[in-house]
Amino acid sequence: MTAPTPTGTRKRRLRDRLPVRLRQHWKPVGALAVGLAVMVAFLGDVRISPYVTSASRVEADTITDDIPGTVDLYDTSASHTIQLTYQQTDFDKMMKEFKEDGTKDWIKADLVVDGVYLNDVGIRLKGNSTLMSLRGNKGMPGGGNMPPGAPRGEGAGRQAQDGRTGGAGGGDAETGAPGGGAGPGGAGGRAGGPGGMVQYDLSAEKPEELPWLVKIDEYVEGRAYQGEREISLRPGANGQVPLNEALSLSLTDTSGQKAERYAFTSVEVNDRPAVTRLMVENPDTDYADGTDDDSNAVLYKARAGGDFSYQGDDPSEYESAFKQLNKKGSQDLEPVMKLIKWAENASDEEFARDLDQYVDVESLAAYVATQNLLLNFDDMAGPGKNYLLRYDLDTKKFTVLGWDYNLTFSGDATAGPDDSTGMGGGMPGGGEGGDGQQPSGAPEGMPEGLPEGMPEGFPEGMPQGGPGGGDGEGQERGPGGRMADHPLKTKFLESDAFDEVYLAAYKKLYQQFYASGTAAKEVKAIAGQARAAGAGSKELDTAVTQLTKTVTDRAEALAKDKAVTG
Numbered sequence: 001m002t003a004p005t006p007t008g009t010r011k012r013r014l015r016d017r018l019p020v021r022l023r024q025h026w027k028p029v030g031a032l033a034v035g036l037a038v039m040v041a042f043l044g045d046v047r048i049s050p051y052v053t054s055a056s057r058v059e060a061d062t063i064t065d066d067i068p069g070t071v072d073l074y075d076t077s078a079s080h081t082i083q084l085t086y087q088q089t090d091f092d093k094m095m096k097e098f099k100e101d102g103t104k105d106w107i108k109a110d111l112v113v114d115g116v117y118l119n120d121v122g123i124r125l126k127g128n129s130t131l132m133s134l135r136g137n138k139g140m141p142g143g144g145n146m147p148p149g150a151p152r153g154e155g156a157g158r159q160a161q162d163g164r165t166g167g168a169g170g171g172d173a174e175t176g177a178p179g180g181g182a183g184p185g186g187a188g189g190r191a192g193g194p195g196g197m198v199q200y201d202l203s204a205e206k207p208e209e210l211p212w213l214v215k216i217d218e219y220v221e222g223r224a225y226q227g228e229r230e231i232s233l234r235p236g237a238n239g240q241v242p243l244n245e246a247l248s249l250s251l252t253d254t255s256g257q258k259a260e261r262y263a264f265t266s267v268e269v270n271d272r273p274a275v276t277r278l279m280v281e282n283p284d285t286d287y288a289d290g291t292d293d294d295s296n297a298v299l300y301k302a303r304a305g306g307d308f309s310y311q312g313d314d315p316s317e318y319e320s321a322f323k324q325l326n327k328k329g330s331q332d333l334e335p336v337m338k339l340i341k342w343a344e345n346a347s348d349e350e351f352a353r354d355l356d357q358y359v360d361v362e363s364l365a366a367y368v369a370t371q372n373l374l375l376n377f378d379d380m381a382g383p384g385k386n387y388l389l390r391y392d393l394d395t396k397k398f399t400v401l402g403w404d405y406n407l408t409f410s411g412d413a414t415a416g417p418d419d420s421t422g423m424g425g426g427m428p429g430g431g432e433g434g435d436g437q438q439p440s441g442a443p444e445g446m447p448e449g450l451p452e453g454m455p456e457g458f459p460e461g462m463p464q465g466g467p468g469g470g471d472g473e474g475q476e477r478g479p480g481g482r483m484a485d486h487p488l489k490t491k492f493l494e495s496d497a498f499d500e501v502y503l504a505a506y507k508k509l510y511q512q513f514y515a516s517g518t519a520a521k522e523v524k525a526i527a528g529q530a531r532a533a534g535a536g537s538k539e540l541d542t543a544v545t546q547l548t549k550t551v552t553d554r555a556e557a558l559a560k561d562k563a564v565t566g
Contacts, residue, residue: 061285061328063229064222071114073226074261074281076529082233082279083112083268084123084212095204098125099135106218118225122218126211128304130235133202134210200235208269209237213282230282233267234406237275239539243547246278246526248374248405251519255512257366258390258401260287264533276535283388283403285326296393299325300336301403302385308486310344313337322389335391339398343487352497356397359488363399365498365505368489370402373509375411375421375554378404381486400488413553416561417506418493503563510564514555523548 071078086109097103106122125131202210212233217223225231236242241264252259260281268274281287283301302308306321315333322336339358346354355361367387371379379402380387386404391397411421492498513519527544530536558564 062222063217063224063227063286065220065224066227067116067118067216067223067225069114069116069226073113073228073231073279074263076263076525078114078263079532080114080263080265080279081112081268081274082231082265082277084214085110085270086123088270091204091207094124095134098131102135106215108219109214111214111216113225113231116225118216118223120219122215123212124215126213126232127235130200130211131202133200134204200240202235206272208267208272208275211235224286227286228281229286230284232280232282234278234280237267237277238535239537239543241276241278241530241535241540242406243523243526243530243543244409245280245405246529247519247522247547247551248376248408249280250522250526251374251513252370252402252405254518255366255370255509257370260403264529264535266534274534276530276533283325287325287388298327298331298335298391298393299401300333300389300391301325302380302387302389304384306385308340308343308488310341311337313341325388331393335396335398336389339389343491346491348491348495351491352495355492355498358398360395360397360399361498361501362505364488364492365502366509367400367402368492369417369502369506369509372415372417372419372421373506373513373554373558374405374408375413375415375550376402376405376408377410377421378407379421379489381489382407409547409550409554413550414557416558417503417563507564510558514551514558515565519551519555520548523551 071080073080086107090107094105094107097105104125106124108120109123111118111121125134200209204210210233214231214233215229216225216231217229234242234245246262246264249259249262253261260283262278262280265277265279266274267277283299287299300322303321303323306318308321311317311321315337318333318337318340322333324331324333342354342358343351355364367380370376376382378384378386380400384404386402388401388403390399390401392399412419415421493502523544527540530540
């Protein structure tokens with residue numbers, strides 16, 4: 001017997017349409033949905049920022065393939081060779097993009113370093129103002145460099161030194177700092193700008209002379225060469241090789257402070273003629289681990305486009321001012337944020353009382369004294385903001401480390417412990433240019449004010465007066481006319497509470513650098529290393545003579561300063 005056909009079909013209930021498992025566990029799912037709705041309703045406009053505060057020593061990016069090589073990469077007594085080979089089409093595309101919008105992309109290359117072959121390394125241009133001539137920016141002093149007295153590089157921020165800033169010239173590779181050499185001391189390089197600043201005629205037709213950053217693990221994850229992931233080939237080749245930077249690194253290292261290792265090397269690119277270059281260890285993921293035996297520290301590199309100002313309590317807001325180099329999986333920028341907040345808000349009394357709770361005071365004194373003794377125009381208070389902050393996870397204190405010394409030995413050789421180390425002494429005729437006027441003795445025809453053709457991205461708020469530099473509206477001056485641009489350095493020098501520790505560090509370093517004759521000896525040794533790498537020429541001989549004179553003048557001037565020798 002056939003069952004009767006129903007006249008109507010009953011609709012399935014909503015719960016019957018759900019999967020069986022979901023029907024069995026509907027209560028926790030419903031509670032989760034309600035919770036999410038509440039969070040959206042009440043916290044929709046609130047930024048939730050992750051804070052990573054563990055003291056883990058685990059590094060997320062570990063080296064899994066360390067190529068040993070045959071010769072210590074930074075053995076200054078050995079001969080070194082570097083060969084780079086890449087596809088010309090890749091290079092042409094990279095250069096085209098750089099000229100159009102300033103992009104510095106990586107391209108693949110094969111590297112042979114001291115006879116050891118490494119396939120598929122990454123290489124890219126390294127620099128800002130150094131590379132401006134490659135973009136065809138005419139109208140700049142020196143054919144594409146920034147005007148004297150102006151901060152360098154995109155977003156370089158406020159001028160950090162005093163009005164004695166001067167000199168266009170080759171720039172830091174990466175930080176956007178000006179010039180690639182020295183003033184009266186001569187760093188190698190072709191003098192041409194005010195203050196004897198070195199300028200480089202860079203060309204895509206001579207890739208062997210371009211500033212390069214070589215990254216060993218860009219395309220092969222976990223690979224390194226003798227523990228190094230990056231090698232920096234600094235601006236200047238052959239007779240223009242930066243002797244002053246090598247000298248500064250050597251002296252800093254002999255004093256027991258952390259300094260990048262270096263060596264001179266022969267560089268050949270795509271079968272072009274070999275040239276002599278200075279290769280320097282680049283602060284990277286592993287650089288912090290070499291600061292002590294324990295290496296339980298986080299390293300932060302200041303960015304040229306950032307500043308040392310409080311941006312709120314979200315660590316991510318400080319990524320434009322500092323780059324975290326290591327322990328990215330376990331740490332963040334919170335320690336830097338707290339340091340900046342304290343330094344910005346602390347009164348003079350609080351700064352003097354509590355600095356040692358945040359910073360290793362003796363190391364800060366040594367850093368500041370070293371920059372003065374080396375006549376480093378572009379230190380932590382310079383336009384390129386060339387410094388590193390190392391945060392010890394055990395002591396919870398910072399130390400300040402120097403790096404990028406291409407503007408050392410470029411100021412007034414007679415500057416004392418409390419004097420500015422800006423470019424004043426290096427200006428032709430010794431003019432300071434601090435009133436915004438054209439410096440005394442500056443080359444004829446130097447334009448007043450800012451030249452046309454300023455590269456895109458040039459920061460607002462540039463000091464008034466153009467060439468020669470201005471006072472920087474709204475900025476106070478520290479000791480010796482120094483412009484107060486970095487709270488740590490300026491407040492430290494202005495506080496009477498730290499006079500004793502600073503002068504003690506200065507005297508000790510003066511003895512190590514100059515009174516002992518070490519600096520003069522190192523100039524000879526470094527010149528010999530450069531010549532052994534193939535840089536021998538009259539141009540190099542002139543640079544050696546100039547640098548020797550600056551070192552001699554510096555030593556003699558300091559020997560007469562009773563504050564230093566008394």
